[in-house]
Amino acid sequence: MGILITIEGVDGAGKHTLSRGLTLAWEAEGLDVLRMGFPRYGESLHADLAAEALHGEHGDLSSSVFAMAALFALDRHDAARDLRRLVNRNDVVLLDRYAASNAAYSAARLNEGAEGAAVEWVRALEFDRFAIPVPDVQVLLRVPVEVAAERARSREEQDASRERDTYERDESLQHRTAQVYDELAARSWVSPWLVVEGSFDVAQLAANVLNQRVEQQEVTR
Ligand SMILES: Nc1ncnc2c1ncn2[C@@H]1O[C@H](COP(=O)(O)OP(=O)(O)OP(=O)(O)O)[C@@H](O)[C@H]1O
Numbered sequence: 679m680g681i682l683i684t685i686e687g688v689d690g691a692g693k694h695t696l697s698r699g700l701t702l703a704w705e706a707e708g709l710d711v712l713r714m715g716f717p718r719y720g721e722s723l724h725a726d727l728a729a730e731a732l733h734g735e736h737g738d739l740s741s742s743v744f745a746m747a748a749l750f751a752l753d754r755h756d757a758a759r760d761l762r763r764l765v766n767r768n769d770v771v772l773l774d775r776y777a778a779s780n781a782a783y784s785a786a787r788l789n790e791g792a793e794g795a796a797v798e799w800v801r802a803l804e805f806d807r808f809a810i811p812v813p814d815v816q817v818l819l820r821v822p823v824e825v826a827a828e829r830a831r832s833r834e835e836q837d838a839s840r841e842r843d844t845y846e847r848d849e850s851l852q853h854r855t856a857q858v859y860d861e862l863a864a865r866s867w868v869s870p871w872l873v874v875e876g877s878f879d880v881a882q883l884a885a886n887v888l889n890q891r892v893e894q895q896e897v898t899r
């Protein structure tokens with residue numbers, strides 16, 4: 679039985695880059711690592727509809743916070759059985775975004791905090807009703823929103839397929855989302871969080887993430 683780790687953070691924070699670094703570090707230690715991300719573009723109709731809506735398609739779909747969140751949640755619902763199988767077959771399953779993204783962005787769009795109704799709605803829908811696997815550790819990659827926004831902007835300039843979507847263009851939303859993420863981590867929403875900021879050594883972080891899981895097991899034993 680392996681462990682399920684998620685990486686969270688605002689758009690352009692460097693989650694995808696970090697997930698590659700962690701995977702290499704764990705593989706160098708001889709671990710079997712399976713890395714994937716949500717939304718599952720190209721694999722899930724729900725994910726693709728959400729992405730298209732965030733790029734201006736499908737009428738007023740993107741204006742509904744709960745419709746967007748339901749699409750993202752349905753993507754994870756459809757992946758839940760595979761996820762459980764993958765956690766059984768690998769030492770580590772590492773996810774670039776998971777349900778906390780839905781909680782943070784939905785609350786931020788509604789100007790709510792982590793204690794608000796949207797966060798609880800996401801938790802109840804995804805973990806209680808859809809029974810998606812609970813992450814062992816949720817890593818929050820905490821970089822200044824301005825830095826993350828600049829990275830997303832320059833990525834767009836270099837790669838036409840990475841044109842920024844509605845959420846990425848909304849600076850105020852990104853700031854509010856970062857705030858909700860801080861609150862989710864402080865409240866250990868759903869499971870333990872590890873907050874990472876500034877410059878860090880990826881190999882050390884890889885070890886810390888696994889240690890946190892071990893410490894958690896000792897506490898609950
Ligand atoms: N530590 C870093 N220093 C400088 N640039 C970085 C760093 N990490 C990532 N980048 C660059 O910033 C951009 C965004 O990184 P990445 O795609 O990993 O972010 P992300 O959080 O996965 O983004 P999104 O959620 O929008 O998909 C990329 O062009 C990447 O090369």
Ligand SMILES: Cc1cn([C@H]2C[C@H](O)[C@@H](COP(=O)(O)O)O2)c(=O)[nH]c1=O
Pocket residue numbers: 689716717747750751775776777779780781783784845846
């Ligand atoms: C998984 C997920 C994502 N979002 C938001 C976060 C981003 O702004 C967009 C698209 O994700 P990407 O990583 O930039 O491709 O959607 C969300 O609100 N809820 C979710 O569950």
